[in-house]
Each structure stands twice: as C-alpha cells, then as structure tokens.
Amino acid sequence: MLFLLLAAIGFFISLYAALTERKVSEDQNYKAACDLTDTISCTKPMKSEYAHLFYISNSFTGMIYYATLAVLAYFHIPLLVMIMAIGGALFSCFLAYLLYFKIKALCLVCTSLYIINFLLLLLAIKNFYA
Secondary structure (H helix, E strand, O other), X not given: OHHHHHHHHHHHHHHHHHHHXXXXXXOOOOOOOOOOOOOEOOHHHHOOOOOOOOOOXXXXXXXXXXXXXXXXXXXXXXXXXXXXXXXXXXXXXXXXXXXXHHHOOEOHXXXXXXXXXXXXXXXXXXHHXX
C-alpha cells in the first residue's frame, strides 16, 4: 500500500512539474511557487537543455514511469517492479548529477522525486525478498 502511495505522490509531483513547465514555456517571466532563489529553482532545470532527454519532457516521462510502476505493483509483478525501481534510482542519480553539477541548481521538485525513487527502490527490495 505504501508503495502505491509513493508512486501516486511521484505521479502528482511529476504532473505539477509538467504543468509548471508548460506555464514556463508560455511565459518566460513566469515565477513558479518552487522558485525560491536563482539557485533554488524548479524552472531553471525546466529551461535547461536537459529538460527533454528523450525528446519528450522529463516530467511527462516521470508521469508515465510512476503510473506504470503503480500498475505493475497493483498486479503483483515483483520482478518488473524491481527492474523499474532499480532503473528509476539509477536514472535519478544521473539526473541529480546533471541538476547539481551541470545546471548548478537545487530543484525541490526534482529532489523530492529522487527521494521518492530511492524509497520505492527500498520498498521494492523489501517486497521482492519478503
């Protein structure tokens, strides 16, 4: 149950990011609630060259990821859940590197998703070996 809750939270945070990204693309002067300073900003990574790594928005990719993970968990397919959770945690490490060292920003939305991905991995490991 906790796994599904975390996947749902990840989905809705990704949805917030996608909506914010849309507003930023429509209005370059848009100030999002998650923009606290020049370095603590969620719109800075959205405006970066790394915002669309697979030719679609990373936020949209996140929504697909969390929805798929929730469906797999709901239907008790532990091997695929584990594979996806490992992939999500590894991809979070890559995105965190880009965020903190290339973009040089602290995105609260992004960081919260990284934390969720590692919690999902821990729960997947726990459920896989239970």
